[in-house]
Amino acid sequence: MTNKLPLGLYIHIPFCKSKCAYCDFYSMSGTNDDDMRRYTDALLLQMEDYSKAASAYRVDTVFIGGGTPTVLPVKCMADIINGIHRCFDVSKGAEFTMEANPATISPSTLSKWRRAGVNRLSIGLQSANSDELSALSRIHTKTDFEASYLAARKAGYENINVDIMFGIPFQTLESFTRTLDYVTSLEPEHISMYGLKIEDGTPFALSRDTLVLPDEDTEADMYFDGIRYLEAKGFRHYEISNFALPGYECRHNLKYWNCDEYLGLGCAAHSYFRGLRFSFKRNMGLYCDALEADISSGGMLTDDGISLTSEQYGATELIDELYTISPEERVGEYIMLRLRLSDGISSSRFRERFGLNFDALYGRRLKVYIDNGFMTYDGDSYAFTPKGMYVSSYILSNILDFDENSHIITSIADGSDK
Known part of the structure; x- marks a missing residue:
């Protein structure tokens, strides 16, 4: 088939070396190599399940996120990348992003991923201030970040995003500006600038009353000053929290904002696929159990697509939520x-x-x-x-x-x- 439909592919890796105090994404810390191997094998089974339903599509963006994908053993990540190419028709010019924590990557693994087809990195700095990093429970230092960033450049990555945050504990307008100065001096192609949100169920939510946060006016000034600063450096403010040099907008995330189709695999992943929005349960054990027992996607996928009703689909061992969009x-x-x-x-x-x-x-x-x-x-x-x-x-x-x-x-x- 020559006229295939475009599709984004998201892969969720729910492991972290240590969980940040503000994070409410589904992830786990303290897991071992056996857990990660088991999850990888289950993920590969799910890729096989969805390969037929996605046969009419050509994947033009891939995003491996988490969690911290870079905590996976090299063999597990290699198997996942190989599985993506085996199960899906990935276009030659696909944007292939991997999220990375500066404390969990090395020059050798960066080179291996680049050779395997990963062509975009998203590295989480958050702040260039050590006190602010400690307040966020980040496990890396500014030095770790810079070493990882420079190693990525040396490995051949020509499209790098850096995540930074504003409105975080102990942050001032001056320290935020210094973070902007530092990040832009490295000349990344893309910068994501997120405001801190205190999410229910996180350590920050439990200590909300004692957190030393910038006041509302200062936080607003950080946002507006950040926009002016980055635009003056040549970045285009193309989405609420995202800035890119011309031509380096994140093609995968644009699928979300343009309501284009994407398939999310792995526990807690969301999809907009074949007229349905659905997500998988936020429980690695249930996810692996279901796939290992060949329950897989609840039997909802056939060679010609999705055939079950939303009510049947929503009752499976794997599906958390599903609905047809009116x-x-x-x-x-x-x-x-x-x-x-x-x-x-x-x-x-x-x-x-x-x-x-x-x-x-x-x-x-x-x-x-x-x-x-x-x-x-x-x-x-x-x-x-x-x-x-x-x-x-x-x-x-x-x-x-x-x-x-x-x-x-x-x-x-x-x-x-x-």
């Missing part, structure tokens, strides 16, 4: 996700995609935000200004009627599914 939900999701991008929503493209008049449906509701500097309108496209991006969740909650499944879309939009 036409109305497709519109709401597109608005919610697409407005995260600096390009916003084009009324003409919206009409082409949905056959609906965006101006007539939402123009009146958006006018108050345009008049007050939270949005712009150029006669065709509606987009958030930086001020609007900072409070986008509030604005979106006012202009959209969310259904009971909106929390899944929110988690994806915020990057929790990478």
Whole structure:
């Protein structure tokens, strides 16, 4: 088949050397090589299961996230990468990203992954300040990060993202600016700049009342100063939290924000595939048990696609949530996700995609935000200004009627599914 559909592939690795105090992604620390081998084998079984359903697709982006993928033994990671290429039609020019913790990578493994086809790294620095790193429970130092970054360049990586955070304990506007100075001096192609969120169930949530955090005004200044700083350095602010040199926008994450199809494999992974949104249970033991027992995907996949109802599918050992997206939900999701991008929503493209008049449906509701500097309108496209991006969740909650499944879309939009 020559005219295959494009597909993003996300692989979740739920292991960490140590869990950060702010993180609510599904991951585990303190696991051993046997656990990681077992999970790898289960993941390979799941790839085989989905290879037939994805036979009409060509994978043009791959993202291995977690957790910390780089804690996996080299043999496990090699098997996963080989499995991806064996089970899916991966395009020659695919963007292939791996997340990396500076404390868990070495020059030799960087070279091995690069030779295996990984062509983009996302390295988590978070801060160049040692006190701030300690407050976040990060296990690496600034020195670790720099050594890893330089080793990645030497290994041939020409597309590197660096994650940084603002609004973290003990951070000041001055220390945040120093982190920006440091990161941009290394000349990465992409920078993700996330504000700290105190998520329920994390150590930070339990100690919320004693955390020494920047006040709201200072945190807002960090965001706006960060935007101005990075734009002055040539980065394009293309999404609420993401900045790229021209041509280096993350193609995989753009699939989420453009409502394009992607398949997520591994425990806790989310998918938008063949008209369904579904996720797998956040439990490695159940995940491995199900696949080892040949329950696999609950029997829901056949050679010609997904054949079971949502109710049957949702009752399996492996599936956490599943629902079919109604036409109305497709519109709401597109608005919610697409407005995260600096390009916003084009009324003409919206009409082409949905056959609906965006101006007539939402123009009146958006006018108050345009008049007050939270949005712009150029006669065709509606987009958030930086001020609007900072409070986008509030604005979106006012202009959209969310259904009971909106929390899944929110988690994806915020990057929790990478």
